[in-house]
Amino acid sequence: MADEGSIQITPVRKSMDFATLVGVIAAFVLVATAIILGGSPSTFFNLPALIIVFGGTFAITTICFSFSEMLHAIRIVGKTLFHSTRDTAEATLQVIQIAQLARKNGVLSLQNIADQTSKEPFLNKAITMVIDGIPADQVERILRLEIATTSERHRKSSSILRRAAEFSPAMGLIGTLIGLVQMLGNLQDPTTIGPSMAVALLTTFYGAILANLVFIPLASKLDRNSMLEETVNEIYVLGAASVGQQEHPQRLEMTLNSLMPPTSRTEYFN
Numbered sequence: 001m002a003d004e005g006s007i008q009i010t011p012v013r014k015s016m017d018f019a020t021l022v023g024v025i026a027a028f029v030l031v032a033t034a035i036i037l038g039g040s041p042s043t044f045f046n047l048p049a050l051i052i053v054f055g056g057t058f059a060i061t062t063i064c065f066s067f068s069e070m071l072h073a074i075r076i077v078g079k080t081l082f083h084s085t086r087d088t089a090e091a092t093l094q095v096i097q098i099a100q101l102a103r104k105n106g107v108l109s110l111q112n113i114a115d116q117t118s119k120e121p122f123l124n125k126a127i128t129m130v131i132d133g134i135p136a137d138q139v140e141r142i143l144r145l146e147i148a149t150t151s152e153r154h155r156k157s158s159s160i161l162r163r164a165a166e167f168s169p170a171m172g173l174i175g176t177l178i179g180l181v182q183m184l185g186n187l188q189d190p191t192t193i194g195p196s197m198a199v200a201l202l203t204t205f206y207g208a209i210l211a212n213l214v215f216i217p218l219a220s221k222l223d224r225n226s227m228l229e230e231t232v233n234e235i236y237v238l239g240a241a242s243v244g245q246q247e248h249p250q251r252l253e254m255t256l257n258s259l260m261p262p263t264s265r266t267e268y269f270n
Helices: 018-038 047-064 067-081 088-105 107-117 121-131 136-185 190-244 249-257
Strands: none
Touching: 018 067, 018 190, 047 067, 047 136, 047 190, 067 136, 067 190, 088 107, 088 121, 088 190, 088 249, 107 121, 107 190, 121 136, 121 190, 136 190, 190 249
């Protein structure tokens, strides 16, 4: 059992999500390797096809959402690569230590750890409301509303990525039709058949690459990170409510452990 007066709030660590980075790079490397081994890589570059797929996907996605939502989604994608790693077991231990300190020295003693909790804005807000004497049920309601609002923002960003994943193959199909029309309209000139066919095939290729190697994986990772953040914040909510209700920290430990898988459960009082 840790010293009840010693509470170390682990700061939010900014670290590269190597799983996302390695996965994306590996996927593109495999595709590039197949292209290189198959012959001339330059044949897979076509500017009109790129304009149709990339420009068209961005334009159509923008129609569905506002510019502010699009910019927010771009920022969230950046955080997907450089996301804040927070361990649920560490969060559970921190909350139990805080509850133990409050039970031993009183709620006002939590003011002494304000500097440590400032590194976790959500936790700091929860503790501040408890110190200010706001009833536990109101604290819980306010914090849950903030969790729901944050989750909704993340859900909207994820939906933007999934919409883009739907539109990029569609733009590839449109490019294919454009290329076929150009080819059939100029059969009397054999020199135009090759470029037209290249546009027809490469737009489909670009659309499939953009959807399946970029948008869908990033949307899935964003959903995963959002769920992790929601779980950690839920731990903070339960901790703040427990402190506000002056519950025994051991009861809080049992409650929090019920949210965790067996391998991540905390045994602070054992």
